[in-house]
Amino acid sequence: MMEYGQLTGIGGRKVNEDFTEAKTFPGGICVALADGLGSYGGGEIASRLAVQHFLQVYKPGMLYGDGVGEICQDIHRQICQQQTLSCEMKSTLVVLMAEGEHVRWMHIGDSRLYHFTEEGLAERTLDHSVPQMAVAMGEITEKEIRCHVDRNKVLRALGSRDGARPELSSIKTLGKGFHAFLLCTDGFWEYVLEEEMELDLCRSQSPVQWLKFMEERLKKKVIGENDNYTAAAVFLELPE
Amino acid sequence: MIRVSAAGTEPGVSAEETVREDLTGETTEEAEEERGTVETTAEADEEQGTVETTAEADEEQGTEGTDETKETEETQEPQTDLPSILPSEEQQGETLRMVLQVSPWILAGIVCVLAAGILLWYILRHSKAGKEEIKVKTEAQTKQTGQESGEDEPQTAKESPVRIASVHNVGNRESQQDSFGVSEWKNPKLFREKGILAVVADGMGGLEDGAEISSRAVVAMMQYFHAKPVTGTMSQFLLYMLQAAVEQVNRYLGSAGIGRGGTTLVAVVVRDRYFDWISVGDSRIYLYRNETLMQVNSEHVYAVELDEKAARGEISLQQAMSDPQREALTSYVGMGDLKQISRNIRSMRLQKGDRILLMSDGIYKTLSDQEISDAMKKPLQESAADLNQGICQYRKSHQDNYTAVILEYLG
Numbered sequence: 001m002m003e004y005g006q007l008t009g010i011g012g013r014k015v016n017e018d019f020t021e022a023k024t025f026p027g028g029i030c031v032a033l034a035d036g037l038g039s040y041g042g043g044e045i046a047s048r049l050a051v052q053h054f055l056q057v058y059k060p061g062m063l064y065g066d067g068v069g070e071i072c073q074d075i076h077r078q079i080c081q082q083q084t085l086s087c088e089m090k091s092t093l094v095v096l097m098a099e100g101e102h103v104r105w106m107h108i109g110d111s112r113l114y115h116f117t118e119e120g121l122a123e124r125t126l127d128h129s130v131p132q133m134a135v136a137m138g139e140i141t142e143k144e145i146r147c148h149v150d151r152n153k154v155l156r157a158l159g160s161r162d163g164a165r166p167e168l169s170s171i172k173t174l175g176k177g178f179h180a181f182l183l184c185t186d187g188f189w190e191y192v193l194e195e196e197m198e199l200d201l202c203r204s205q206s207p208v209q210w211l212k213f214m215e216e217r218l219k220k221k222v223i224g225e226n227d228n229y230t231a232a233a234v235f236l237e238l239p240e
Numbered sequence: 241m242i243r244v245s246a247a248g249t250e251p252g253v254s255a256e257e258t259v260r261e262d263l264t265g266e267t268t269e270e271a272e273e274e275r276g277t278v279e280t281t282a283e284a285d286e287e288q289g290t291v292e293t294t295a296e297a298d299e300e301q302g303t304e305g306t307d308e309t310k311e312t313e314e315t316q317e318p319q320t321d322l323p324s325i326l327p328s329e330e331q332q333g334e335t336l337r338m339v340l341q342v343s344p345w346i347l348a349g350i351v352c353v354l355a356a357g358i359l360l361w362y363i364l365r366h367s368k369a370g371k372e373e374i375k376v377k378t379e380a381q382t383k384q385t386g387q388e389s390g391e392d393e394p395q396t397a398k399e400s401p402v403r404i405a406s407v408h409n410v411g412n413r414e415s416q417q418d419s420f421g422v423s424e425w426k427n428p429k430l431f432r433e434k435g436i437l438a439v440v441a442d443g444m445g446g447l448e449d450g451a452e453i454s455s456r457a458v459v460a461m462m463q464y465f466h467a468k469p470v471t472g473t474m475s476q477f478l479l480y481m482l483q484a485a486v487e488q489v490n491r492y493l494g495s496a497g498i499g500r501g502g503t504t505l506v507a508v509v510v511r512d513r514y515f516d517w518i519s520v521g522d523s524r525i526y527l528y529r530n531e532t533l534m535q536v537n538s539e540h541v542y543a544v545e546l547d548e549k550a551a552r553g554e555i556s557l558q559q560a561m562s563d564p565q566r567e568a569l570t571s572y573v574g575m576g577d578l579k580q581i582s583r584n585i586r587s588m589r590l591q592k593g594d595r596i597l598l599m600s601d602g603i604y605k606t607l608s609d610q611e612i613s614d615a616m617k618k619p620l621q622e623s624a625a626d627l628n629q630g631i632c633q634y635r636k637s638h639q640d641n642y643t644a645v646i647l648e649y650l651g
Contacts, residue, residue: 118587118589119589120589178586193532193534195529198588199527199534199588203584205585213538
């Protein structure tokens with residue numbers, strides 16, 4: 001069984017610079033989600049380019065090789081080509097590739113991927129950001145990332161002058177039973193705690209319902225002009 | 241246990257002494273005097289008219305006793321053949337004097353008992369916030385949480401990984417319409433097979449029989465939990481329990497009463513390392529983990545629909561916020577077929593130190609999430625006491641009934 005859902009919200013901004021899409025094929029799915037970095041201009045162009053190009057190029061079976069890294073580099077070059085002096089567009093990117101019982105993911109920036117099982121949160125990607133680095137150095141806790149003063153400072157991004165350095169996970173073999181994946185921009189995970197994600201997952205019959213419950217929490221918490229928020233969710237049920 | 245205050249007794253007189261006087265009609269000393277008098281009468285009968293008084297009687301009666309003696313001597317009657325069986329006038333007078341002497345004490349005793357009774361009635365009739373009433377109001381309940389002053393040790397079974405504390409207070413209302421129950425958590429067999437069930441129900445005050453309905457709903461769930469085997473998942477079992485509660489309440493209301501009375505209901509089962517839950521209405525379930533309080537269920541109130549309409553632009557935000565029906569329940573036990581149920585599909589894994597809170601709206605409509613969270617930072621028994629004290633401090637004139645059950649997972 002495999003189900004997919006997505007949602008996006010402009011929040012308190014004038015433009016939604018987030019973008020997400022998915023591509024399904026027999027026995028598998030590829031989901032891509034990106035967050036254009038607003039302070040550089042053209043963020044909505046960069047995020048849409050990143051997602052659509054990746055899905056256009058991705059083919060079943062590619063998760064087993066190193067080709068996905070090349071796709072990222074290609075995206076990075078295209079973003080750089082569209083940059084101007086006044087518009088140094090950049091974007092994060094997080095991708096989930098699932099085929100049968102195998103999954104793999106790749107990310108660059110602070111958009112996240114969470115993997116849940118029936119036992120709760122199994123894994124999440126680590127942000128390429130200043131607060132995440134502070135956690136790695138023992139200066140703050142994971143819990144303090146959300147309220148860190150440099151929370152919006154991203155250390156890696158597509159279109160960055162330092163080049164694109166995406167992080168590719170190993171190929172994972174999923175155990176039997178239920179698995180849920182959540183891909184989301186920082187405008188989403190900032191307001192929804194991991195425990196809340198898990199609580200809402202426990203009462204959701206579908207990815208769409210899961211996202212809806214979490215969005216309700218987000219809307220209750222936001223004050224003032226909150227960031228765009230976007231999330232995509234996948235349910236996988238591997239038979240016993 | 242309800243203690244009767246000593247208010248209303250005479251200064252220097254304890255309630256016990258006063259009661260003893262009332263029951264016997266005389267003090268021990270006076271009883272001895274009577275016996276002395278009786279003996280004196282018997283002696284007088286034997287001596288055919290000679291009245292002798294005991295020394296004690298003389299002391300009690302003072303000059304009167306002396307006068308009686310003189311009178312007796314003066315009015316001494318000649319000896320007759322037949323003994324008199326009726327008390328003489330002197331004896332009658334003496335008796336009357338003794339009665340007059342003790343009667344004030346008797347009257348005082350009666351007044352004190354009446355005063356104590358009136359005070360007791362007043363206390364029971366007009367319970368104020370701050371007085372803690374902890375009694376589980378279900379027939380299937382087998383334990384009593386003890387939060388009377390000085391007895392607020394939370395219950396812990398030897399084999400149970402869960403500690404429990406609760407708060408249950410009438411607030412500033414005429415009657416208590418909240419009900420709650422916890423399963424026999426000290427029963428190792430039951431705990432192993434089914435875990436621990438906790439239920440809180442808030443009877444709808446504006447409608448009929450809120451207290452009776454909330455109690456019936458809790459009892460029905462408890463009875464089903466204890467009596468029926470778990471088939472399928474615990475989440476499904478909770479659904480069956482809820483159905484039992486719905487049937488019980490609907491049966492009680494009858495076809496004419498459906499929709500005229502009702503109750504909210506929140507229930508949680510902790511089994512092994514997981515918990516499951518179900519809810520109808522606006523009572524809440526929270527998870528407290530790592531010093532963070534998170535609401536578990538969704539409330540079934542009209543405010544949700546209004547806010548959605550506002551989000552879609554169908555009405556303004558101001559209209560949504562000011563709608564007088566905003567707090568109205570959109571789903572409750574007693575409405576017939578339930579419109580909405582909030583429940584989990586998959587069990588949630590617990591971590592050591594987690595707390596699950598079930599509460600009626602009397603708690604969270606007075607205390608903020610931050611205040612509730614701050615209370616949870618303390619040891620369990622203090623947390624429950626803090627919830628109660630926090631509400632009392634607000635001194636709301638219309639403070640609703642409030643109930644909370646807190647389960648702490650020890651791992």
